[in-house]
Amino acid sequence: MRAITLTMQAFGPYRDKQKIDFSSLGEEAIFLITGPTGAGKTTIFDAMCFALYGRASGSDRDQDSMRSHFAEEGESTYVEFLFELRGKLYRIVRMPKQMRRKERGEGWKEEPARAELYITHLDNEKLMATKVKEVNDYIEEVMGLDYDQFRKMIMIPQGEFRKLISENSKEREDILQKIFKTQFYSELTDYLKDQSKKLEKEIEQFQWKIEQEIGKIHWGTDAEVTLEQEEPQKIIDLLRERMEHQSSLIKQEQNQLELLSSSADKLQTNFHEARHLHEQFTEQQKLLEDKKALQSQESFMSAVQEELKWARQADEVKGFEQQWKDREQERKKAEVDQEAKAQHRIRTESEFSNIEKEYKELEGKEEKRQELKKEWEQKEEERKKLTHFLKIESQLTQITQKLTKSKEQVTALEEELKHLKAERHQLKEISKDERKVTSQMYEVKNEVVHLTKQLKDLKRLAKEWDVLKEMRASYQQFMKDFRQMEKEQKDAKSYYEAALEEIREHHAYTLSLQLENGSPCPVCGNSHHPAPAVQPAQVVSQTKLEQLKQEADEKQKSFQQMQDEAVQVKSKGETQRQLTDTLFEEYKKVVGTMDEPSIQSAVKQSEQSLNIKSKLSEELTRQAEEMEQSVKKLENIEKREEELNSKIEKAQQDWHTSYQEQTRLQTQKESFQENYSFETTNPQKLKELTEQAEASYKEETKKWENVQERYSKLRDQLQQAKVAEEEGNKYVKQAQEAEEIRKEKFNQTLVQFQFSSVESYWNSLLTKKAIEEKQEKIDQYKQQKAIIEERLYSLNEKLADQQKPDLEALHTEWEEEKQKLTKQQQIVNELEMALSQNKQVYITMETLLSEQGDLAQAYYDIAELAQLSRGDNHLRLSLERYVLAAFLDEIIVQANIRLDQMTDHRYQLVRSDALAKRGAQSGLDLEVIDHHTGQKRSVRTLSGGEGFKASLSLALGMADVVQSHAGGVQLDTLFIDEGFGTLDEVSLEQAIDCLRSLQDGNRMLGIISHVAQLKEEIPAKLQIQTGPAGSSVEFVFQ
Incomplete structure (x- = not known):
């Protein structure tokens, strides 16, 4: 990957848009990034790393702190990075999440992070991804590196690689884990451990099951079995x-x-x-x-048999009796119906006689009914004409009133128009100075805004100055406590080590008492003992030793905590100083010198200036508002004039139209008065007369219609009643004859079935159910007997x-x-x-x-693998540490190439093969061979300059190794942040020569440093300058 251009806006200390064109370096492969402290040198690395991965370059920077404090509310924070990779041009635009003022309404809203990735080929740009996750995944895929690998290979931030030297073995392991992604081996170790425990538990479960099965055995009472200790x-x-x-x-x-x-x-x-x-x-x-x-019931059953015989004969006669009774009922009903029909015929004849008389009487009144009808029609016609005449009179009155009102309206509108013209002329004179006053108002308001911001910043400067003084005082007291704690920690450690040495000497003395000439020593194995240990003067107890160790550990822990806190306190103080300096630089001309009296004086002067300008702004605002009201009023008057002219014209047209309508209605009224006369001009009275005539006519007509209807209806009913009476007489006679026939047939049947009288027949009658019950009783008796x-x-x-x-x-x-x-x-x-x-x-x-x-066989294999992989072996080396050690060996080989050059063949890094103490893991500790003394020693003993050389060598070696393990990814850009100030002139020259060797293969190298010799040695410089409105950056060539 080779950087081409980097564009930033509202990012870190850069408020305005800044574009860095790396292609302008030409043949200069090394360039120096220079500028004041806090100007934004490292921010360039942050922007590049943020553009690619959405994260900053150093471990102490996060995305939330990326937006520039100098940025205005409407300015967006973004980074655009153009780079070349494998012959293709990639352009990525990324914006962090940021707070923006709402376009509508009050308040702020949070805009989420965004990212866009483009590929440029032959002047054609193609959008590849628009979502943050998609861009991140795509970048990792094409780069072949994740975030941790990238920043370790390309960016060497302040102090990051010093950790590889200064940190302990465990923390070095964490760093290498992240870079080489060896979590798989740790997971494999955990998997083997879990499988071992799982198999062990399963074996215990099987043993429990076997014991449960043994408990189920039935030995019997005659068995003599003893199962204790039996397999x-x-x-x-x-x-x-x-x-x-x-x-x-x-x-x-x-x-x-x-x-x-x-x-x-x-x-x-x-x-x-x-x-x-x-x-x-x-x-x-x-x-x-x-x-x-059964024999005792025989006489009773004979009597039942005889009773059943006569009941059956009576049942045969019963049907004829029923027929006779039915005909008798029919005859009685026919006689009752016939009597009712005769009475109905008599009533109908009486009613018809009465209605016939009334019919003939009303039939002779037809002429009177026609006269009533004519009178009603005449009244109705007269009422309609009166209604029309009164409507004309009403319309004529309304139109006359409308004419009067229209004339009055025109007069009032003309009067109002006259007054408006006079007022308009007056307001035009007033509004002539409106623009001048408004311009003055905005100029003063801008001054108020500037003075308000200045006063706010100066007050903040005063506040931050006070905070800085307090932090300096706190820091001095803290460092005093820190030095005291450092002394206590060293003393506690010395007491513990001295006591431990006494115990070791005592152990050696105890062993020496057991030595015999010719017998091997249990420690060294030698059979000759020339100088056995002597008894120490005094020996501390084990309890006292543990107490001293606990005190030493507690002091070490407290000292480490204070040491970490010291770094934080110093960092916060430095940040506070930079913030105070930034505020002072912006208002240096106003404040003069950086002291409390000058700051307070500047605050007071700003308050006075702001008060004067604020009052002037209020007065000009009042005048401008009054003039604005006058302008608005003038516009309203001109608009009102147009409305009045339109209304006057319309009112005149309405008056003319109404006058024509009045003439028409007056003509119609006079015509009615000449042609018609009315019994009364009261419409209500005439309506009542019309309704009376109508009611008289309808009453007579209704009465005649009702009589006609009743006459016709009764005439038909009388005819029907006579016919029904004649038919009824015939039906009664037929019913009497049928009754006689059925009665005679019943008497004949009684004789036929040998009944002496009707009473004997009735006495023999039984219900059907009774007959069946008696027959069933006889049958049961006979069956049971048989x-x-x-x-x-x-x-x-x-x-x-x-x-x-x-x-x-x-x-x-x-x-x-x-x-x-x-x-x-x-x-x-x-x-x-x-x-x-x-x-x-x-x-x-x-x-x-x-x-x-x-399972036991599998457990033995898995348990042994788990034990070896977690470092429970003679080397105290876990599987993951073994892999990391191999990576570290590769890094050391590459690092020593540079270290050898930068230290003039004096130092060589090696991986320590010593076993860690107290059961700790081994394999990742670093040592350095000093070829001047031929001795090995810990890398922590290197001085600041030597440590920087070793750190830089490891960083470059790390980049080479990671690059080789990342699928052959070629990275043509490398940045180094600080550290050269710890080198002397010779070491610095050696380091520069080493870095120049990195130019092979067209690699570009950027260095941040304040060292003057580097400024002289490196002609290409990326110059960063600070100002009240933020920082700016540009390339400068000597």
């Missing part, structure tokens, strides 16, 4: 022998069960046969008793030679045999159940033991 396989062998013994017992008991079952079956058969014979004797006795009871006699005959023959058995004795004998059989069956069942369960336990235990063995 499961031995218990299986004992169980197999016990099952063979149980099978033999079952066969013996089953033979006994068969004998008892045969005996019980025989006794059961004897009992059932005896019980059947006993039941027959009982039935014989009961049948004899039932036969005797069955008893037949069954009694059969039993007498069967029991002629038999004796009644003793059932109780036979049943007792059978029950005793059944109890013996049940007990024997229970014995057999218990033996079979025990054998069946033992067989199941036997099969289950064999399966469990087999599976447990397979």
Whole structure:
């Protein structure tokens, strides 16, 4: 990847749009980034990294702090980065989330982060992604690097790579993990550990299951088995022998069960046969008793048979009697209906006679009805004409009033128009100075805004100055406490180390007491002991040693916390100083010098100036508002004049139209007065006369119509009544004849069925249900008698030679045999159940033991792998650390190439092979070989300049190794942030020569530094300048 252009707006200290064209470097592959502290040198790296990955370059910068504090409300924060990769041009535009003022209404709204990615080819630009996640994924794919790898390879921020030297082995492991993504090996170790625990737990579960199965075994009361300390396989062998013994017992008991079952079956058969014979004797006795009871009912059943005979004959006659009764009812009903028809005919004749008289009377009044109709029609016509005449008079009155009102309206409008013209002329004179006053008002308001911001910033400067003074005082006190804590920590550590050394000497002395010439030493193995340890003067107790260790650890922890806090306090103080300097630089001309009296004086002068300008602004605003009101009023007057002219013209047209209508209506009124005369001109009176004439006519007409309708209706009803009466007489006669015929037939039937009288017939009558019940009773009697006699005959023959058995004795004998059989069956069942369960336990235990063995074998393999992978080995090296150590070895090889050049062949980095103490993990500790002394020592012992060289070498080596492991990604851009100030002139020259070697392959290198020698050595400079409105950046070439 090679950077081409970087564009920023409202980003960090850069408020205005800044465009950095890296292509302008030409052949200059190394350039220096220079500018005042806090001007925004590192921000360039932040912008580049943010454009690609949405994150800043250093570990102490976040996205929320990217928007420039100098930016105005309407300015957007964004970064645009154009770079070349594998022959393609990529352009990425990214905006962080930021607060913007709402376009409508009051308040602010948060705009989310946005990103766009384009590919440029032959002047054609193609949009590839528009969502933040899509852009991030695409960049990682084409770059072949994630965020951590990229910033480690291309950007070397302040202090970031110093961690590789200064941090402990664990923190170095965390750094390398992020870069080389070796979490897989850690996850593999955890997986093996989990699998080992899982298998161990499964084996314990199988052991528990086996114990549960052993508890299920039925050994029996005759077995003598002791299972304590017995292996499961031995218990299986004992169980197999016990099952063979149980099978033999079952066969013996089953033979006994068969004998008892045969005996019980025989006794059961004897009992059932005896019980059947006993039941027959009982039935014989009961049948004899039932036969005797039936014989006593014989005379009663004969009487029922005779009663049933006469009831059946009466039932035959009953139908003829019913026919006679039906005809009698029909005749009576016909006579009643005929009497009603005769009465109806008489009433109808009376009503018709009356209506006939009234009909003839009204028929002669037709002429009177026509006169009433004519009078009504004349009144109605007169009322219509009067209504029309009164309407004309009303319209004429209204139009006359309208004419008068229109004339008055025109006069009033003309008068108002006259006054408006005079007022308009006056307002035109007033509005001539409106523009001048408005211009003055805006000029003063701008001054007020400027003075308000100036006063606000000056007050903030005073506040931040006070905060800075307080922080300086706090820092001095904190550093005093820090130095005291440092002394206490060193003292506690010295006391503990001295006590520990005493105990070691005491242990050595104790071992020396056991040494004998010729016998090997348990420590070194030597058989010769020339200088055994001597007894120390004093030895602290183990309790005292642990107490000293605890105190030393606590002091170390407190010191480390204060050390971290010191960095934070110093960082906050530096940030506060930069903020105060920035505010002072903007208002340096106003304040003069950076001290409290000057700041307070500037604040007071700004307040006075703001007060004067504010009052002037209020006065000019008042004048401008008054003039604005006059202008608006003038516009309203001109608009009103147009409306009045339009209204006057319309009112005149309306008056002319109304005058023509008045003339027309007056002519119509005079014509009516000449041609028509009215009985009354009161419309209500005339309406009442018309309604009276109408009512008289309609009353007479309605009366005549009602009489006509009733006359016709009664005439038809009288005719119908006469016809109905004649038909009724005929029907009565027919009903009387039918009744006589049916009565005669009934009497003949009585004689036919031998009834002496009607009363004897009625006495013999029974309901159908009663007849059926009596017949059923007779049939049951006969059937029961025949069955008893037949069954009694059969039993007498069967029991002629038999004796009644003793059932109780036979049943007792059978029950005793059944109890013996049940007990024997229970014995057999218990033996079979025990054998069946033992067989199941036997099969289950064999399966469990087999599976447990397979699991145990797998557990031994997995457990050993887990133990090795987590570092529980002679090297104290976990699997992940082994892989990281291999990466670190590659980095060291590349780093030593640069370190050798920069230190004039003095230093060489190596990975320590010493085992860590107190069970800690090994493999990632760094040491340096000093070829001047030939000794190894910790990299932490390097001085500031030496440490920078080592850090830079590691950073460059890291970039080379990561690049080689990232699929051959070629990165042609590298940035280094600070650190050269710790080098002397010779070391600096060596470092520059080393960096110049990086130019091979057309690589571009940017360096941030304040070192004067670098400014002389490097002709291309990216110059950053600060100002009240933020920073600016441009390339400068010497």
